[in-house]
Amino acid sequence: MTEPTPASSPVSTPVTAAIPAPEPVRTVPKAILIERDGPVLHVRLNPWGQDDTLDAAVLDDLITLLDDLHERPGVRVLTLSSLGTDFCLGADRGEYQEALTADPSGVGLRRIADKAHRLCQALESTHAVTIARLHGRVIGAGLALAAFCDLRAGADTSRFRMPEVGMGLPPAWGGAMGRLVSEAGASRIRELMLTCDVFDAGTAHRIGLLHRTAPLEQLDSVIDSWTRPLVRRSPEALVLTKRMLAGYARADRTADVSLLDSHLLAASLHQQAAG
Numbered sequence: 001m002t003e004p005t006p007a008s009s010p011v012s013t014p015v016t017a018a019i020p021a022p023e024p025v026r027t028v029p030k031a032i033l034i035e036r037d038g039p040v041l042h043v044r045l046n047p048w049g050q051d052d053t054l055d056a057a058v059l060d061d062l063i064t065l066l067d068d069l070h071e072r073p074g075v076r077v078l079t080l081s082s083l084g085t086d087f088c089l090g091a092d093r094g095e096y097q098e099a100l101t102a103d104p105s106g107v108g109l110r111r112i113a114d115k116a117h118r119l120c121q122a123l124e125s126t127h128a129v130t131i132a133r134l135h136g137r138v139i140g141a142g143l144a145l146a147a148f149c150d151l152r153a154g155a156d157t158s159r160f161r162m163p164e165v166g167m168g169l170p171p172a173w174g175g176a177m178g179r180l181v182s183e184a185g186a187s188r189i190r191e192l193m194l195t196c197d198v199f200d201a202g203t204a205h206r207i208g209l210l211h212r213t214a215p216l217e218q219l220d221s222v223i224d225s226w227t228r229p230l231v232r233r234s235p236e237a238l239v240l241t242k243r244m245l246a247g248y249a250r251a252d253r254t255a256d257v258s259l260l261d262s263h264l265l266a267a268s269l270h271q272q273a274a275g
Contacts, residue, residue: 031057033083034065039076039231041069041128046084054141055092059115066122073127076231076238079223080149081133088142090163091116091173113173116141120174123148124246127239129230133223134158135216143209144176147183150242151226152209155216158201160209166196182249184208 033047043065046052069075082088099108123130123145132146134154139161146152164171171177171193180189184207192199204210214222230238 030061031055032061032065036075039074040227041075041078043078043080045080045082045088049084051092052082052084052086052089052137052142053092054088054090054116054145055095056112056115059112059119063115063119063122066119066126069126069128073235075128076233076235077131077227078126078128079131079133079227080146082135084136086136086142087132087134087138087158088145089137090140090142116174120144120148120176120179124179127235127242129238129242131223131226133219134210135219137161140164140171141173141176144174144180147176147179147209148174151211153212153214153219153222153226154201154204154210155219156201156213157216158204158213159198160200160204161196161198162193163196165193179249180209 031045031047031050033044035042035044043062045058069078095112096109099112100106102108129151130149132149132152134146134152135158136155137159138146138154140163143160143162162171164173177189177193188207191197201210201213205213212222
């Protein structure tokens, strides 16, 4: 029997195996719902019935998610939809006003606008093929967000609008004007931006803002018809094709001033408040 160690004697520290470093802790989303189904990631806005707007919490969660995708090459397709009555009613104007009240210099306002730009660029450049599933109303920033997805399907009852000019603002959210013009053409986008008219899913399909339309109850089948073959494609071929298409689209823009859009938006809101 081993004698007990005297109280005055030092107790040796046991030698243990090295503990592996923990995996990075990912931020728990607060404003979006994320579900993974093998190589497909489903992202849903408005999971708890909040307003159907793109506030800073939504922007933060989406940016974190897209940044995280760099470490998840197994995700081949990302679908973006909403659990709300509408896909998205645009940016949160109330949040803009609160930011301007808290900081009249407009720095806080530009910070929110910069997040929108970062989000759209991350959505455009991610390796995953992105699919927007649209229903209800798709307005302003909501349409801009959808435009940065690779593929877009909408319910035949969807309604779209670009209301910014009617509100005294430039259509500058997320740097989307260049993307919208590239997707649908300058002539039609000019008309819709200047008139602020509501347009239906048929019109959105004709001008290229929607690739497919279907009755709402059949919309998931349309998304599946894209997703099933995409997950069988070569990952390298998909990534290279996306990059080539993005390169050709940017080449068509003789002067891409989208980096200034957050400043334009902040300046316009600041002027409205001052007036």
